[in-house]
Amino acid sequence: MTTVVGAVIVALLLWLALWTVVARDAFLAVAGFVVYGLLLSLVWVRLAGIDVALTEAAIGGGLTGALLLGAVGRLRGTEAATAAERPGPGLRALAALLALAVTAALMLAVLSLPDPAPTLAPLVVPNLQSTGVGNPITGVLLAFRALDTLLEAIVLVIGLIGVWSLAPDHAWGGRPGLRYQADPDGILAYLARVLPPIGIVIGLYLFWAGADHPGGKFQSATILAAMWMLVQMAGLSDTPRSDSGWLRLGIVVGPLAFVAVGVFGIPAAGAFLAYPEGWAKPLILLIEVALLPTLVLVLALLMNGPPSRHGDAR
Amino acid sequence: MISVLDLFSIAAIAGGCFFYLAGTVGLLRFPDAYTRLHALTKADNLGLALVVIGLLPQMSGLLAAAKLVLVWLLVLLSSAAVAQLIARSARRQGGGQ
Amino acid sequence: MRLRCRRGRAMAEFLLSAAAFVVLMVAAGLVRVARGPGRAERMMAAQLLGTGAIGALLLFAVATGEAAVLDVALTLALLSAFASIAFVKFALRQDQAPDDAEDAA
Numbered sequence: 001m002t003t004v005v006g007a008v009i010v011a012l013l014l015w016l017a018l019w020t021v022v023a024r025d026a027f028l029a030v031a032g033f034v035v036y037g038l039l040l041s042l043v044w045v046r047l048a049g050i051d052v053a054l055t056e057a058a059i060g061g062g063l064t065g066a067l068l069l070g071a072v073g074r075l076r077g078t079e080a081a082t083a084a085e086r087p088g089p090g091l092r093a094l095a096a097l098l099a100l101a102v103t104a105a106l107m108l109a110v111l112s113l114p115d116p117a118p119t120l121a122p123l124v125v126p127n128l129q130s131t132g133v134g135n136p137i138t139g140v141l142l143a144f145r146a147l148d149t150l151l152e153a154i155v156l157v158i159g160l161i162g163v164w165s166l167a168p169d170h171a172w173g174g175r176p177g178l179r180y181q182a183d184p185d186g187i188l189a190y191l192a193r194v195l196p197p198i199g200i201v202i203g204l205y206l207f208w209a210g211a212d213h214p215g216g217k218f219q220s221a222t223i224l225a226a227m228w229m230l231v232q233m234a235g236l237s238d239t240p241r242s243d244s245g246w247l248r249l250g251i252v253v254g255p256l257a258f259v260a261v262g263v264f265g266i267p268a269a270g271a272f273l274a275y276p277e278g279w280a281k282p283l284i285l286l287i288e289v290a291l292l293p294t295l296v297l298v299l300a301l302l303m304n305g306p307p308s309r310h311g312d313a314r
Numbered sequence: 315m316i317s318v319l320d321l322f323s324i325a326a327i328a329g330g331c332f333f334y335l336a337g338t339v340g341l342l343r344f345p346d347a348y349t350r351l352h353a354l355t356k357a358d359n360l361g362l363a364l365v366v367i368g369l370l371p372q373m374s375g376l377l378a379a380a381k382l383v384l385v386w387l388l389v390l391l392s393s394a395a396v397a398q399l400i401a402r403s404a405r406r407q408g409g410g411q
Numbered sequence: 412m413r414l415r416c417r418r419g420r421a422m423a424e425f426l427l428s429a430a431a432f433v434v435l436m437v438a439a440g441l442v443r444v445a446r447g448p449g450r451a452e453r454m455m456a457a458q459l460l461g462t463g464a465i466g467a468l469l470l471f472a473v474a475t476g477e478a479a480v481l482d483v484a485l486t487l488a489l490l491s492a493f494a495s496i497a498f499v500k501f502a503l504r505q506d507q508a509p510d511d512a513e514d515a516a
Contacts, residue, residue, distance in 0.1 A: 002444040009434065016441070028453060035457070038464060038487065042468070045480055050477070050483060061494055065457070073501060073504055188499075198388065202377070202485055205480065214482060223490070225469075226487075226489065226493045229497075230493055258446065327429050327470070338436040342440070342442065347452065350447070358462040360468065365451070381481045381485060388488040393461070397458075399496065400499060406503075
């Protein structure tokens with residue numbers, strides 16, 4: 001029975017991917033992409049990758065959809081010109097052929113892996129107790145490969161700076177986007193008052209559970225950012241001013257704390273980002289707590305876009 | 315020997331599956347956007363409720379059971395609200411098609 | 412985190428079959444989303460996935476005893492609502508596009 005369902009889901013995913021690529025309208029493509037992301041989280045659950053399923057559901061489902069819809073909105077004016085420039089069928093056939101060739105090469109590579117595929121997982125599990133966390137993924141992300149996580153956090157902040165740099169000169173330091181309007185007695189406003197408290201509790205629960213069970217700061221930050229965006233979308237709160245001191249402090253506190261912990265490791269344990277004996281769990285907790293506001297702010301601000309109106313002039 | 319609780323679970327989950335079927339049939343066969351919305355948000359929702367009720371006896375811990383009920387309540391709240399919002403948007407776009 | 416096993420093989424099989432059935436219903440419903448004329452049908456996609464995938468996940472969680480899947484269902488519940496609202500807001504913006512005075516505060 002489960003093989004039948006697996007086959008159905010795979011066929012569905014392939015069909016959905018094709019449909020998204022050939023959709024005439026950008027809105028259709030985004031809808032297809034969001035459905036694709038949500039279905040993919042089912043696949044991850046089936047493959048026993050619960051942490052990945054959580055991230056896929058959160059990012060692939062909600063946030064990416066909202067981000068792409070914002071992009072589609074901004075591209076409305078240019079859609080006619082783009083449609084006029086569509087490449088001819090010959091070029092499109094060539095592109096399809098290339099994509100198929102890459103897919104076939106990837107499939108061959110995966111299928112020709114030796115049967116116990118080379119992996120470091122058996123080394124992680126026995127060494128996990130020294131990190132003090134029970135979830136091996138958290139252990140890898142924040143202890144064994146903490147450097148990767150640090151660089152990813154820094155890349156996120158740089159990405160945000162890149163988005164902000166698109167602001168016109170007069171709007172620098174102002175608020176991104178337009179203020180959403182919604183009937184203050186309407187359903188959207190009601191939903192935006194009821195859901196965020198629940199979402200915040202769930203987000204913080206996931207953050208705390210990430211130490212020993214699937215979860216962690218990234219999924220938690222995604223939920224918190226989505227709740228904040230919900231409040232903005234209902235017009236209950238304006239987008240934040242990008243020259244706010246607290247905002248900027250919140251954005252950099254994560255990477256700064258991470259680097260500070262890393263530098264602390266040099267005299268204390270002999271290498272950058274090394275954790276002294278017995279200090280692993282508190283240091284990991286410190287890094288996670290510092291990274292949470294960074295991730296929430298960066299994700300929400302990325303969805304808001306570049307500042308476009310000056311703070312004072314509304 | 316199947317216990318009474320297991321029998322209850324099976325009955326409730328079978329009922330839930332029936333309502334999922336009803337919702338999907340409605341989604342595929344109803345004539346316009348508003349009726350399809352109802353099939354989707356009301357029937358599927360009821361299916362989920364029956365599934366949750368059927369799973370509750372299988373839970374062995376208060377936290378897990380509470381999570382189950384929380385999921386159900388969240389879906390109830392959000393689908394009711396979203397149904398209204400989508401219907402309003404469909405109406406603005408110009409009558410149900 | 413494992414849910415303590417209170418059921419036998421038969422029950423787990425039944426739960427898995429129910430989960431499979433729900434997934435098939437979602438697959439069938441997606442046909443309407445693909446074909447449906449009008450934007451409203453596409454906006455329903457997030458809701459369809461929401462209720463359907465959540466039902467399947469809950470059944471799967473109890474069938475396999477893996478409690479973390481319940482957290483995935485929780486996340487999905489929140490985020491599919493968020494995605495649906497984003498779609499509605501986007502459509503609202505498009506409808507009001509010629510009317511810039513509406514949006515500018």
